[in-house]
Amino acid sequence: MSDKFQLELKKLKDYTLEMGEFSVGMFTDSLKALKDMDEVLAEEVHDRKKKLAYYSNKIDEETLRMLTLYQPVASDIRLISCISQMNTSLYRLGRNGKDIAQLTTSLPNTPHLKVFNSICHMAEYVTEMINDALESFKTEDPSKLLDLEKRDNYVDDLQEAIFRESFTYMMEDNRNISRCIEYVMISRYLERMGDHACLMGEKIYFMIEGKKLEFH
């Protein structure tokens, strides 16, 4: 197909990477706001949802337009179908950032409990998985995708542990309840984000290699 198409495809890929950065930003900033109990930052993250939706709609429109106009095949269709999945996943990632930010502003700011350290660790871990997926998408080097499933299993274990620990805190003292519910919810969001890193990873791997890599 034409150079015009290749140029547009390149632009769409860059735009997807831009959205990736934006969504990861919402996500990490929401956790930062939670950690520092920074309501101003939380509000600001919450407001970024409009721009997030704009990114997502734009990518939706562009992929549909390019499918219609150019009927892409082979590596081109693999790229577009990958971008479509990434759009869904990155949108969810940003929305989770928004939701975490909302918790920060709506729940009482009692001091964090020790279990919060596990939340921070889990958040960093999941963020790295997502960044590795984005990096592979950018460089078309699949090596960092191969152990995503293993890493996702670890994320599941972390969620379990946080759930159990939070539960113990709630039993101990019912003033811990609101914080602990918050932790349980957030660990659930984080666990979902691990899944999305895998979903993106599968599509990115297929985009690069033309072969399936299935995580279970």
Add this chain to the structure above:
Amino acid sequence: MENHETILETKKLNLFYGDKQALIDVDLSVYKNHVTALIGPSGCGKSTLIRCFNRMNDLVSDCRIEGQVIYHDQNLYSPAVDVVHMRKKIGMVFQQPNPFPKSIYDNVAYGPRVHGIKDKKILDGIVEKSLMQAALWDEVHDRLDDPAMGLSGGQQQRLCIARTLAVEPEIILMDEPCSALDPIATAKIESLIDDLKKEYTVIIVTHSMSQASRVSDFTGFMYLGKMIEFGETEKIFTSPDEELTNNYITGRFG
């Protein structure tokens, strides 16, 4: 691919026009009751290859062939082959619709007559059946004696398909059958091809990637006389093994 029956097969097929080599070590299996598409840039040898399947290249004076084309356990190029009978079994439809300057009826009845059928009732039956199979019957049944040249391009092409079907071939070769047709006529031929594979095996050369992906089950990509890649159409168009295939079908060259 393993569980498909091979109907036609080339083995290390090499073809030379004078000292210019047009096919290089082509190995290809054509599966029965499936549609095989041949794609590749202009001059890569698609027409040359498809013409080997019914020995049309015999007509080219300085054309030389090495290797084999196996059809029903027999090399098509062995001296024992009855070329007339073989061409009956392996029919060809060309790029330009080329009906004879005769009536619609006579065009379809031509082949059977050549093969000795004279009985009017039998011929009537063959003409009706062939025109039905070529999805043309409804449009022409009340004017079978009209000149074929009066039909539209798309109708003429379906008439040529009917003419090929009339002698009950096993394999139908089509060299860019839609390139002279508008999108509606093209769509008709494409859906016809899909129907035909129930009874026949179709090999189609096309320049349209979307046509190859729509109508075929298997696709062979050729480049500079070589069969670069052959496989299931879906695989070729989503994740071809060869970079060259990928670059061609995504339009990075050609």
